[in-house]
Amino acid sequence: MKGLLLKDYYVVTRTCKVQLLVNVVFIIVAIITNENDRFMFLAVPVLIAGDIPITLIAIDEKSRWTEYSGALPYSTAQKVLSKYITGLIYVLLVCGIMFLTALCFNGSEIPLTIMFSLALAGALLIPSLMIPLCYKFGVNNGMLIFLILLFIIMFIFQSIFSTEEISALLLKCAEIPAPIFVLAGIAVYGASFGISTALGAVRGKK
Amino acid sequence: MNAIEIKELSKSYGNFKLEELNIELPGGCILGLIGENGAGKSTTIKLILGLLKRDSGSIKILGRDNLKENRLMKEDVGTVFDEVGIPDCLDARKIEKVMRRTFKRWNTDEYNALLKRFSVPTNRPFGKLSRGMKMKVGIAAALSHNAKLLLLDEATSGLDPVARDEFLDILNDFTRSEEHSVLISSHIVSDLEKICDYIAFLHNGKLLLFEEKDVLLSEYGIIHCPEQTLSELSKSAVICKKVSSYGAEAIVRRSEIPHSAEISPVTIEELFVCMAKEGAQ
Incomplete structure (x- = not known):
C-alpha cells in the first residue's frame, strides 16, 4: 500500500497548494484579529483539511486512476484506506499547526484542548459522512446528497430544539473531557472506512 | 499452460x-x-x-x-x-x-x-x-x-x-x-x-x-465474378457479398469454391467488416 500512499502524497502536495495557501492566510488573520475570534480562524482550516480525501477521490475519478488502480495488485480496502490515512495525517498536521499557533497567541477563555478536540472531531466527522457517499454515488452526486442530508438534519434539529436549548447543549459539550471528542471522531472515521470499503467494492463491480 | x-x-x-x-x-x-x-x-x-x-x-x-x-x-x-x-x-x-x-x-x-x-x-x-x-x-x-x-x-x-x-x-x-x-x-x-x-x-x-490468424487467412478469400456465377455457389460458401453494376465481389470459404475460381487473399479487416455487417456465424 506504500505505492498508493506515495501517489496520494504527490497529488496532495502538487494539487492542493490552494488549501495550503488558505491555511497560511487563516493563520495570519488569526494572529492579527482580536482574541475572541482567533479560535474560529484557526479552526476553519482544520475543518477544511477534512476535505482532502474527497479531493483525492475526485482527482482519481477525473484522471481515471480509479480504473487504472483496479489493474494494480491492491485490494479495495487498501485503496480506500490510503484515502483515510492521507486524510487523517493531513488533518492532524493542520490541527497541530493551528494548535501551536493558538498556543503562541492564545487569549480565549475556553481551554485550547477542548476547542481543538472539537475542531478535530468535526474535521473527522464531515469526511466520515461524505466519503462513503462519494464511493457510492461518485464525488459530484455524493457531495450533493451530503448537502441535502445536512440540510434535512439541521432542519429537523432546529424544529425539535430551541436556540437556547442548542446553546445549552453546546455548553454541556464543553464539560465532556477533550479526549472523548477525539476518540469519538476516530471511531466514526474508522466505521466510515468499513462502510466505504464495502460500498467501493460494490460500486467498482457493477 | x-x-x-x-x-x-x-x-x-x-x-x-x-x-x-x-x-x-x-x-x-x-x-x-x-x-x-x-x-x-x-x-x-x-x-x-x-x-x-x-x-x-x-x-x-x-x-x-x-x-x-x-x-x-x-x-x-x-x-x-x-x-x-x-x-x-x-x-x-x-x-x-x-x-x-x-x-x-x-x-x-x-x-x-x-x-x-x-x-x-x-x-x-x-x-x-x-x-x-x-x-x-x-x-x-x-x-x-x-x-x-x-x-x-x-x-x-x-x-x-x-x-x-x-x-x-x-x-x-x-x-x-x-x-x-x-x-x-x-x-x-x-x-x-x-x-x-x-x-x-x-x-x-x-x-x-x-x-488462429493464419488459419483465417488460408480459409477465407475474395472472389470477383459476375453476379450470376456467385449465385451458383453454395450459400455456405459465401460469407458476404457486394454487388454493383461492374460485377460482384464476395468473401468466400476457399474450401467450398471450385478450384478453377481465382481467389485473392482477404485481409483481417475486410473479413471483420464483412462478418460484422452480415452478423455471420
Whole structure:
C-alpha cells in the first residue's frame, strides 16, 4: 500500500497548494484579529483539511486512476484506506499547526484542548459522512446528497430544539473531557472506512 | 499452460450483453480482440481483471482463477487502458517511485530504458504530455514489472505510425518467451494483423469468430465474378457479398469454391467488416 500512499502524497502536495495557501492566510488573520475570534480562524482550516480525501477521490475519478488502480495488485480496502490515512495525517498536521499557533497567541477563555478536540472531531466527522457517499454515488452526486442530508438534519434539529436549548447543549459539550471528542471522531472515521470499503467494492463491480 | 482461459463468460448491464464468451490463449501468443465500439472488448478486459462482476462462466489467468487469486494475478499482468489513468501531476520519475512500491518484481532499469527508447521526458508532468507520450508511459509501466501477460485496451491509439511500429516490435520481442502472452484490442486492425497469432471478432457482445490468424487467412478469400456465377455457389460458401453494376465481389470459404475460381487473399479487416455487417456465424 506504500505505492498508493506515495501517489496520494504527490497529488496532495502538487494539487492542493490552494488549501495550503488558505491555511497560511487563516493563520495570519488569526494572529492579527482580536482574541475572541482567533479560535474560529484557526479552526476553519482544520475543518477544511477534512476535505482532502474527497479531493483525492475526485482527482482519481477525473484522471481515471480509479480504473487504472483496479489493474494494480491492491485490494479495495487498501485503496480506500490510503484515502483515510492521507486524510487523517493531513488533518492532524493542520490541527497541530493551528494548535501551536493558538498556543503562541492564545487569549480565549475556553481551554485550547477542548476547542481543538472539537475542531478535530468535526474535521473527522464531515469526511466520515461524505466519503462513503462519494464511493457510492461518485464525488459530484455524493457531495450533493451530503448537502441535502445536512440540510434535512439541521432542519429537523432546529424544529425539535430551541436556540437556547442548542446553546445549552453546546455548553454541556464543553464539560465532556477533550479526549472523548477525539476518540469519538476516530471511531466514526474508522466505521466510515468499513462502510466505504464495502460500498467501493460494490460500486467498482457493477 | 494457457495464458487465458475464458469459458462460457456472460455479463449483462443496461442494454449490453456479453454472451457466452469462450477464448483460450496459449502461452507465447498474441491475441487480437477486434470489434466496433460497444462490442464488448473493454468489458472483456475488465472482466479478466475482476473489475466487473461476471454473471456466469469462469476465467483463468496463467492457471489461476481471476477472482480467487486476484492480487497475485495482477502481479503477473501488465495493463494499459485507452486512457492511461495516471494523475496529471505525476511525472515519469514519480510514477516509477509509485510503481516500485506497488509491484514486487518492479524493474527500474527496464522502465528507464523503455522511457529512453520512447524518448519520454522524465520530468514533465503527465498532464502536459501528448496522448501518444502518455500511452508510452503507460506501456513502459506495464512492461517493467516482469509481467507474463499484457492486457492492452486500445493501447496503440494516439501513437504515431513510427511509435506504433516500434511498439509492435516490443510486443513481438515480449512474446518470444513462451511464458509471455498478450491480449490486445484495437480499432487499427492492420496493426493486429501484423502481430497477432490469434484473432477474436466481437460484435454486439457476441463472439463471431475465434481462430488462429493464419488459419483465417488460408480459409477465407475474395472472389470477383459476375453476379450470376456467385449465385451458383453454395450459400455456405459465401460469407458476404457486394454487388454493383461492374460485377460482384464476395468473401468466400476457399474450401467450398471450385478450384478453377481465382481467389485473392482477404485481409483481417475486410473479413471483420464483412462478418460484422452480415452478423455471420
